[in-house]
Amino acid sequence: MSERPSCCVIKDVEVLELLPCNREIRIYMRIAIAGKVAHKTDLLKLDTTSVPKWTLNLQPIFDESAVIDFKLCRPRKYWRDECLGTTRISVADIFDEEGDYMAVLSRASPPFTETKLKISYSETIDFDEKLATTFVKATAKPTEMSKKISWMLERLVPIKGTIDALAELHPAARIAWSFLSLGIDQLQKQSDTDALVIDLYETMLSTHEQAIRDEVFRNRKRLLPVYKALFRQIVECTFFISEYTNRTYLGAFRGRMSKKKAASKAAKFQSAFKSLTEQLGSSLAKETLVVTLRNEEKFDKLQRRMTETEEIAEITNQLVRLHEVLPARQQKPKLMCLKGTRVEVINDLIYWIAECRGGMLWCTGVAGTGKSSLMGTLCQVLGSEYACGRNRLGSFIRYDRLEYTDSSSLITSIAYSLALFDGRIGRAIAQAVRKIGPVLPPSPRDQFDRLLQEPLQSIPELFQEGPVVVIIDGIDECDMISTDILDILVEAFGRELPFMRLIVSCRSVERISRVFLPKVHDASITRVVLDTSSKDVNNDIRKYISSRFSVIYDLLADRAKEVNRLDQLRSKDDVVKELAQRANGLFIWAVAVCTFLEELPSETRLDALLGSRIPDDAIQSLTMLYRTALNLIVTEGQKNLRNEDIRRCIRDLLGAIVVAEVPPGLTLEAIGALVLKPTDPAGKTVYSKLTSVVEMSPEQKVLRLMHKSFDDFLQDRNRSGEEWFIDVEEHQRNLAKESLSSLNLYLRYSWQPNATKDVSAEQYCGRIPAHICHYAVLGPAWHIKSFNSDDFGAIEVLFGQHFLPWLEVIVTLGTQCLKQFHKCIYDVKDWIQQISQAGSNLRLGIDAAVEAADEIISSLLDRDTECDSHPADIYRVLKRLPPDNVIRIHWEQNINISVV
Secondary structure: OOOOOOOOOEEEEEEEEOOOOOOOEEEEEEEEEEEEEEEEEEOOOOOOOOOOOEEEEOOOOOOOOEEEEEEEEEEEOOOEEEEEEEEEEEHHHHHOOOOOOEEEEEOOOOOOOOOEEEEEEOOOOOHHHHHHHHHHHOOOOOOOHHHHHHHHHHHHHHHHHHHHHHHHOOOOHHHHHHHHHHHHHHHHHHHHHHHHHHHHHHHHHHHHHOOOHHHHOOOOOOHHHHHHHHHHHHHHHHHHHHHHHHOOOOOOHOOOHHHHHHHHHHHHHHHHHHHHHHHHHHHHHHHHHHHHHOOOOHHHHHHHOOOHHHHHHHHHHHHHHHHOOOOOOOOOOOOOOOOOOOOOHHHHHHHHHHHHOOOOEEEEEEOOHHHHHHHHHHHHHHHHHOOOOOOOOEEEEEEOOOOEEEEHHHHHHHHHHHHHHHHHHHHHHHHHHHHHOOOOOHHHHHHHHHHHHHHOOOOOOHHOOOOEEEEEHHHHHHOOOOOOHHHHHHHOOOHHHHHHHEEEEEEOOHHHHHHHHHHHOOOOOOEOOOOOOOOHHHHHHHHHHHHHHHHHHHHHHHHHOOOOOOHHHOOHHHHHHHHHHHHHHHHOHHHHHHHHHHHOOOOHHHHHHHOOOOOOOHHHHHHHHHHHHHHHHHHHHOOOOOOHHHHHHHHHOOOOOOOOOOOEEEEEEHHHOOOOOOOOOOHHHHHHHOOEEEEEEEOOOOEEEOOOHHHHHHHOOOHHOOOOOOOOHHHHHHHHHHHHHHHHHHHHHHOOOOOOOOOHHHHHHHOOOHHHHHHHHHHHHOOOOOOOOHHHHHHHHHOOOHHHHHHHHHHHOHHHHHHHHOOOOOHHHHHHHHOOOOHHHHHHHHHHHHHHHHHHHHHOOOOOOOOOOOOHHHOOOHHHHOOOHHHHHHHHHHHHOOOO
């Protein structure tokens, strides 16, 4: 099913089904959004030949729950304008309709008693620099309210002090004090909220200035998603600030936006700006390097900043070869420990770094003990505070099961990071790359010796300057990691490189423990096991829960007060203590439970969590938490849906996330089209119930499980039970079949062959549905092993009559998609060779398709261009295929497209 949009722009309103009228009537429309008049249309004269219609193009509405009031009016000269009819709808109502929304006027008078309003809307908006700049310029700085309140506080606080002194002497003074104290407290809270909004305004301005600073980078394709997300955030922020500042003075206390809500939204905007600017900074740094290395735009300016020397140019030319074999996006630390926690473990790690003479430290523990947060904090310490402010972090590599799982480039990644860390190391590694020649050695051992050990040993000053640290986090997330690489890590930085320190953080999975544990026993590896039972860990968890629970408890108290249950609410300290007892030393439990309560602060959720017994061990803690959370989410379900249907939707979504190929993973659009049924709630609705256990990546908008421990829970039938168990094979097959069906339907009915370049590839790309380009275009190849004989007919169509249109779509989507297809097409060939019941036509078709794909893609990629191919380009290569190739024969006989 199609996914709901994230914003709504009302475009047009038409007045339909008017009754005949003998008198002349002039009408206009008044439109209010969330109670505030947003637009008043021009006057129209009713006649019998035309349909009254207004073109509006109102400001975007981002809140799906926002209510829009349409009021049809007739002006009167001496009296208040007459209301001819009204209707009220929500943005959610509009999204629920297919196409235009039809609304019936209520309280209507003739000739409007049967009148309907046809409301046209747009669900897309181009968040670009121009739009963001327009809204920023139109948003005034919210200072006036703060000045008034500050002026009042300056005069009231001394009076409060005087009455406070008299309160014990006279009852009247005590009463006056209570009223004045309440008012001053409210003013102080309002002043604090105003300060938060003013800070947000300054952040928005600085972020906007940074985003529009460099037009060259802003127009680069790789950076477009980051810039669009940033401009969208800026536009949404202007609406929030405008709504906040447009309140009346009394509205500060009784207006639409409470102080707590405003403060919470301001904090969320600040957090979003911080995250997006970090992404932009990281992306710009990488893009700057790529631009510099490839002599693209502004090369001269960047090269002058680096000093115009032949040596730097030579180093640059050599390091680009390392850069080209690295993943498109290297990971940075994802999380950090709460300040004041994990102090003892961090000190132990710092002591090891300072005292050891080369070697490796293995930081391990069960899933959820906070290993990644610990590594993130260590990166911060080494990069800024350790050793009198000198940066000691030579390289940080983080593996992620959804974004980066390929360990084959580990050695080159470390070499590249160290080359950027120290210019001397960069020169030595560049010289080594030049000596190696055009092809890097495939052996990890040779790569380590020639790219790391020999260059580092050639710099004698490094032996006297203190430690350089390399951190590898989450290597257990790799799909396949060879024993050779693990052996190299164990032996890598030993006595021959005494200034190097290697820290590896991961779980004790079998393939890693088999290599590391023997070395722990003979003291080649120092092992630090994160204990879940120590007093320090439990105190840290309690501190973490307490830091996040303050806001949650305030909301719980407000709700309890509304229903006169405040006296029955447990104290904050008691709740924090009881929650911490159930964590059993797992930080991920604390994170998950706080997120679950933040998602919907309610006594029902809190009572369910505290009503269960204290678990016996860490695994049982997570099992009870995840089952409790999922079962509660079902019972808090949607109207008009049975609990069984809600449970199925949630399980289908979770199962799809578990089995999806990553990257790219599944977006909400892909979930709606490939996973949920047409009668199910929208993907956004299902996801909104799961934000405590499912997260969305900020840039790609891909859904992912919050933590590996939740993945483990879902795939363990004994822990999750039949109601939540994810059968991987079943969900893989479902996703494979839907991808194949959607792709075949699209290629058959919607995509047209493109033999000319009259229309650009970018224009073609914009016409491809989101679920096709994000996932289904390669889904059948990714999940080829999930198909059986029932699917042979559809597969034969895809690799036969649909193959060239399919290849056109892949070419349209760019170089990265081409490379992914080129890689997985051989998996299809291996699969068909192992299927004994496959017919000869299917085998012949797939063999021919693989041959054609290899020839065409190799030819296109040999151009050494990125995202620069056009669908028509594939037809230039077809005649190079053997005359008996089925794809070529099909093209010549049926498609008959001339090469231009």
